[in-house]
Amino acid sequence: MDTLTASQVLAMDGLDDWRVMLGTLQARFRTPDMSAGAEFVARVVAAANAANHHPDLQVSYAHVDVDLATHDAGGLTQRDVEMAATISALALDAELRAAPTERQVMEYAVDALDIAAVRPFWEAVTGLAPDGAGNLPASGLGEIAVWFQQMAEPRPQRNRIHLDITVPVDVADGRVAAALAAGGRVVGDARAPAFVVLADPEGNEVCICTAAGRD
Numbered sequence: 569m570d571t572l573t574a575s576q577v578l579a580m581d582g583l584d585d586w587r588v589m590l591g592t593l594q595a596r597f598r599t600p601d602m603s604a605g606a607e608f609v610a611r612v613v614a615a616a617n618a619a620n621h622h623p624d625l626q627v628s629y630a631h632v633d634v635d636l637a638t639h640d641a642g643g644l645t646q647r648d649v650e651m652a653a654t655i656s657a658l659a660l661d662a663e664l665r666a667a668p669t670e671r672q673v674m675e676y677a678v679d680a681l682d683i684a685a686v687r688p689f690w691e692a693v694t695g696l697a698p699d700g701a702g703n704l705p706a707s708g709l710g711e712i713a714v715w716f717q718q719m720a721e722p723r724p725q726r727n728r729i730h731l732d733i734t735v736p737v738d739v740a741d742g743r744v745a746a747a748l749a750a751g752g753r754v755v756g757d758a759r760a761p762a763f764v765v766l767a768d769p770e771g772n773e774v775c776i777c778t779a780a781g782r783d
Contacts, residue, residue, distance in 0.1 A: 571643035574779040578737065580649060585656045585666035586636075587736035588779040591643055593636040593652050594671045597664040604662070605632045611658050621651045626709040632664075633671065635709055673734040675713045677775070679723070683716040690714050734777040737761060743776050 574588045586593045599605040605627040612634065616623050624635040634655060636648045659666060680686045687702060694714060696704035703715035719728070735743055740761060747766050748754070755765040755773060762781035767773050 571638075571645055572649070573783040574644075575783045577644055577649065578779065582653055582656075583649070585659065585668055586652050587668045587671060587738075588644070589671065589673050589734045589736065590779075591637060593644060593648055594668070594673075595634045595652070595655070596667045596670050597632045597634070597659045598667050599627075599629075599631055599664060602627070602629050604664070605629070608632055608658065608662050608664060611662070612655055615654050615658060616651065619647070619651060619654070621647065623651065623655070624709045631667065631670075633709060669736050669739050671736065672739075673713075675715055675732040675734070677715055677717050677730050677732050679717045679719045679728040679730075681719050681722065683718060687716060690716075730773040730775065732763075732775045732777050734779075737778045737780045740764070740776055740778045747774075747776070 574591075577583070577588050577593070583593070585597075586595045588594075597608065599608065609625055609627050609632055612623065612625065612632075621636075621638075626633040636651055636655075637643070638645045638648055656666070678686065678690060683702065687698065687704075690696075690704060691698065694704060696707060696714065699705050704713060706713040715732075733743070744754075744764050744766065751769045752766045755767045757764045759781065761778050763775045763777040765773055765775050
């Protein structure tokens, strides 16, 4: 099954309800109450079962979050795009409003010289299991994951754990601007829009990340 790049998906029409983040199509549909959310989820599950698809779903009182990815294909596929269109049609029929810019994903990035040596500690304290790349994916929708970044040399004067916040492409500039207005500064933007490194007034770093510019 052929996989699609983030740029290919971002360029497609008909995905206004969805955003690409960390290799998944993500959406949020606002609901008037839990009953409406549960009814919508039931319809999504029925459609997904008919298509032999397996979306991740999370329902709360005010919204339903949906993540789509064909995990055994190693990335997004045309099937995911078609499932997204089906779910959007179900939401429209139920008169639910999409709010895709409200979604974000947070990960802790651990910079390490010897990743194999530090990974067991993070497995133990988080209870997360490593994936094929050796990172620790979140155990459920909306939870925080841990990934490991290889260092070439020690950095005793810089923090070596930072937060990555992945947001929709159309949200990133506003998020960066808000951080700067709140006293932050840009540490590095050479890879923008893929990510921009920011620091708070005391130098603690965070990356605002998007799916753009990564292919």
